[in-house]
Each structure stands twice: as structure tokens, then as C-alpha cells.
Amino acid sequence: MIPPNPTPDELLTPALTDPESFDAARTTRLVAQLGHDDHEIRRAASWATRFVIVETPSLADHCTGQFRRVLRDADAQSDVLRTLSVIGEYNPEAVTEIINGAIEEETIDQLVGRYIVAGYRPPEFGSDGTVISDEGDETDPEVEAIDTEADKGLHEPDDRESGSGVEPDSPIGRPPSDPPSKPPRLDRSLTAYEPVVSETKIGGGLDVVVQVSVDGREFTGTRRRSEAIDGADYDAFRSAVNRWCRIDDHDTVATVIDHGTRPTPWLITERSVTGSLADRNTPLSPPEARWVLCRIADALSYAHATGVLHGGLHPGAVTFVEAVEEADTWKYPRIDDWQLGNLFSSTDSHTSVPRRYAAPEHVSPDRFGGVDTASDMYGAGAIGYELLTGRPPARDSGEIRPVTAVAPDVPEELSTTLIKCLRTAKMERYASAAALKRDLVAAGDR
Incomplete structure (x- = not known):
């Protein structure tokens, strides 16, 4: 369910992690959030709608009326048009229906509609059909x-x-026939990872190359360690490591071998000998x-x-x-x-x-x-x-x-x-x- 007053995360998270769970009714409610008073909610709804409809393009067929309603809101138009310009690649028939209806209602002009239906992807459109430059269309x-x-x-x-x-x-x-093997996750102390080269200070941290031995096999790793004890954000460190660990089972993501917080936050990650x-x-x-x-x-x-x-x-x-x-x-x-x-x-x-x-x-x-x-x-x-x-x-x-x-x-x-x-x-x-x-x-x- 979409709560009555959602936060951006409440819109984005389910659309990112479980887009298949959206049915026609839930998607229509998501599209309605494109007309929210809060610009950040509208932006999150725009991204969430794209994730959902890219996964299941047919859902756009059930939201044509809701898209036309939110298009009538001048403040929401740019977010709606951005969204339509993306999903038009996946369900052009539904987007054409939405745009033609909006042109007939004189919600948008024909030039804007032609660009959207043709698949042009501007960052923003104003109601007069001009590109709003502060969203990055012009060269900075x-x-x-x-x-x-x-x-x-x-x-x-x-x-x-x-x-x-x-x-x-x-x-x-x-x-290669199969991806190269990856090092395992370990649970050791920082002192177990001795550098094979001298420490290199980068910014506020210390990075070194370490050798990791597991059951007779050698792996090369990078040891990152915070220099500061006072002021270290331990919660942010744990959250960041947990995010990385959620995906490091993928063959193209470097493995988090080990990490800890004593005496300061530190991390051991897979490293290639070839750089x-x-x-x-x-x-x-x-x-x-x-x-x-x-x-x-x-x-x-x-x-x-x-x-x-x-x-x-x-x-x-x-x-x-x-x-x-x-x-x-x-x-x-x-x-x-x-x-x-x-x-x-x-x-x-x-x-x-x-x-x-x-x-x-x-x-x-x-x-x-x-x-x-x-x-x-x-x-x-x-x-x-x-x-x-x-x-x-x-x-x-x-x-x-x-x-x-x-x-x-x-x-x-x-x-x-x-x-x-x-x-x-x-x-x-x-x-x-x-x-x-x-x-x-x-x-x-x-």
C-alpha cells in the first residue's frame, strides 16, 4: 500500500526492490503522487513509476486517465512529462493516448506532445514547449x-x-568459461592483515595492499582504515558496508572480505594483482x-x-x-x-x-x-x-x-x-x- 502522506523512500524502495508487486490499482495510486505538493515526492514518484512500468509496460494502459489528471497541474507537468518520455519507449501506445488526450484538452501544446511521442527525452518542458534550462539541457x-x-x-x-x-x-x-573465484568472507582482527607495502595516506584514510591466506590459497586485498578515532561515523560505516555486502555475491562486484570498527573503522576488500x-x-x-x-x-x-x-x-x-x-x-x-x-x-x-x-x-x-x-x-x-x-x-x-x-x-x-x-x-x-x-x-x- 502507498500511505496517505508517503516519504520519497516509501515510494522508491518497493518500486526498486519489488516492482512486480505493483498491480494496476497500486500503480495508479503511484502515478497520482506525481501531483503531490512536495517536489521531492513528485520526483520520487517519477522514478518509482518508471521502474514499475519498465518492468511491466502493460500497467501504463490502466493509468492513462490518472496521467492526464496530473498533467493538468502546472507544477507537476515537468515531472509527468519526464516520466512519460521514458515509459514511451516501453509502451508507446499508452503514452500516445495520454499525450493526444492532453493536447485535445489543451493541457500541453502540440509541439511538446510531438517530442514526447517521438521518444525525445528532454530534462524538462514548460507549458509553452520550451526546454527549461536549469535542469541541465544546456551546456554548463x-x-x-x-x-x-x-x-x-x-x-x-x-x-x-x-x-x-x-x-x-x-x-x-x-x-572465460566461468568467473574467477572470489575470496571468502572472514572474521579476523585488523592486526591479522599485515601490509605487503608501506601505508599510503589518501585524504583522511590509510590504504594498504595486504595478502590474505585461506586454506592454502592466497588472495590480494586492499585494507582501508580511517585515521581518526574521534568523530568517526560508525553507524554510517556499518550501513555502507552492509549495502556493499548485500550485492558482493555478484560476479562483477568486488568482495568485502572483512571489516571492523576497532580501533577505527576498517575494511578489507578484494583487489586485483593486475590493478x-x-x-x-x-x-x-x-x-x-x-x-x-x-x-x-x-x-x-x-x-x-x-x-x-x-x-x-x-x-x-x-x-x-x-x-x-x-x-x-x-x-x-x-x-x-x-x-x-x-x-x-x-x-x-x-x-x-x-x-x-x-x-x-x-x-x-x-x-x-x-x-x-x-x-x-x-x-x-x-x-x-x-x-x-x-x-x-x-x-x-x-x-x-x-x-x-x-x-x-x-x-x-x-x-x-x-x-x-x-x-x-x-x-x-x-x-x-x-x-x-x-x-x-x-x-x-x-
């Missing part, structure tokens, strides 16, 4: 500066740029890059369905594990750093994404909104861009330069998929990681 100077830095060569120098003379990882290979994507020679071949992105999309789908957001995806957050039992197989990706950076550092984890990989909302949240699942879509696009070009996303006159303009051998369909992930406006990105994977798979079938 701060966002443009992200890629200006990269284009001027201000990002960290390495040997991966075109013409550097360093060969990329071999395109020869195939996916992260930031340490690899790129570009990879298009088939391998697409395979890696499909694994990442799978992990994001699993996490988002469980109510877990990454929020800071970038190449340094993706490690690669070798399947040592099989020769000539591709390294398996594992996603690390699930919203724990700010608990070990004085820097907020959402803004600690390297600037050249940051989504617009990381740079300017007041203008582009908060970090959410759409931010993970941007992060997946940035990772894909790096995999295929060997460099961060670059802009031309405010627009992301197509992958094919940097790496001509990349298939056009794959380039188009990544550019959709990297749109400035959130609502022009993929509505879900499952939708992203569908296009990745389709790009390989062409």
Missing part, C-alpha cells in the same frame, strides 16, 4: 571545463594516448570492451534492483581479475568502491570522481540534480569510452565527441550506445542498466 561552463582540461592534456600523463608507441592489451582472446582499468593498456578490442561493459551493466542492474547505488563509477573503480586456469581469456571486471570513499576521506565520495570522468551532477548538483542511478549510466559510458579509445570522454563545442571520431574502427552502434550514456541531461541517458545491456548486446549482433 563547469561541465565544459571537465573536458577542456582533458583536451589541453591537463589529465595525468600516461602512455595510453594514441601514437604513444605502447601496444594496447591484445585483442586476441575470449571470455584497475586505470592501470591497463587501452584501448581494448571492441568485442572485449563490449563484453566488459555487459558485465558492468549486469552488476548495476543487480545493485539498483537491491536499492544500492554506486554513484562514483570511473575507470579506477573497476579492477580486473585473471582466470588463471584458462589461457588467452579476457580479464574479468569487478567493481570496487561502493560509496565508502567519504567514510575514509575528508572528500565526499560523489565529488571524488576524477574530474575528467565526472557526470554533470557531480560537478554542479545545484544545476543538474543529485547523484542517482542515471549517474551510474554516465559512469558506465565513461568507462566504455576509456576502454575503446584509451582516453576520457572529450567534448566538441559542449557535445561529447563520438567514439568513432577518436577510434574509427569502433562500430557505429557501439559508439551511439556510449554517447547515450554520456548525455548531459539525465533523462536523455538510459533509463536502466538493463536497457543499456540490451543495446550493447544488439550492437554486437549487427
